């Protein structure tokens with residue numbers, strides 16, 4: 001089933017401050033109040049205790065993607081964003097700590113509730129897991145030519161996945177590897193992120209595509225508000241590979257490497273009939289393609 005999503009883009013005029021609206025999600029969120037579960041299997045425990053994934057995600061990944069799980073487990077000390085997880089309670093910021101830091105437009109910040117914390121931990125875990133998969137690495141390198149330096153005014157565009165990973169992790173270190181996450185009870189349909197791993201979400205809009213996008217702003221990647229090629233910058237590029245189309249090189253209906261949102265080939269969520277069969281966009285018979293988020297996390301519905 002093709003799911004169309006609408007993403008609105010706005011720039012707040014602050015360096016690296018950008019928003020993206022909530023895309024439509026088919027992936028389930030973590031169970032409310034899910035406590036960290038410890039496993040005797042060290043690779044499962046890595047998914048739970050290190051990445052923060054929910055028990056259902058842990059079991060699903062092991063059932064369908066054990067090979068990738070084991071690869072990431074072996075590489076657990078050298079993962080992209082691997083040092084920002086696991087989150088602890090100090091990452092879930094109270095609204096009265098915002099101080100002079102910018103706030104997302106239309107946001108009314110509130111205290112985190114346990115359900116939102118559980119959802120956020122699991123969803124960030126999904127993002128970290130996906131950004132370290134071999135498919136993400138391959139697709140990032142393959143389609144990097146679509147990302148032009150002029151569309152990201154604040155930072156250099158990396159020349160490879162390895163350079164990207166190095167930049168992200170070094171920048172995260174400079175911010176103490178400490179995510180500062182705020183939550184809002186507003187319903188603007190947007191998320192927000194800026195330098196310093198400072199991100200803001202709405203309680204109803206915690207999803208992997210948005211978290212990936214805002215985490216890119218969190219380490220300084222931006223998109224120029226005047227630029228209309230949505231995949232032509234790192235935040236949308238990463239979001240695209242994860243959740244909309246695993247190959248950004250064929251993202252546009254018109255065959256160009258950049259296009260407006262209404263021309264984007266949205267990824268089709270995987271479901272259980274696909275099991276562990278990974279099909280690249282070029283081999284997908286459906287005119288749309290299959291995004292990594294669906295491949296790894298849509299087996300159980």
Ligand SMILES: [Zn+2]
Pocket residue numbers: 018019020213217223235
């Ligand atoms: Zn953005």
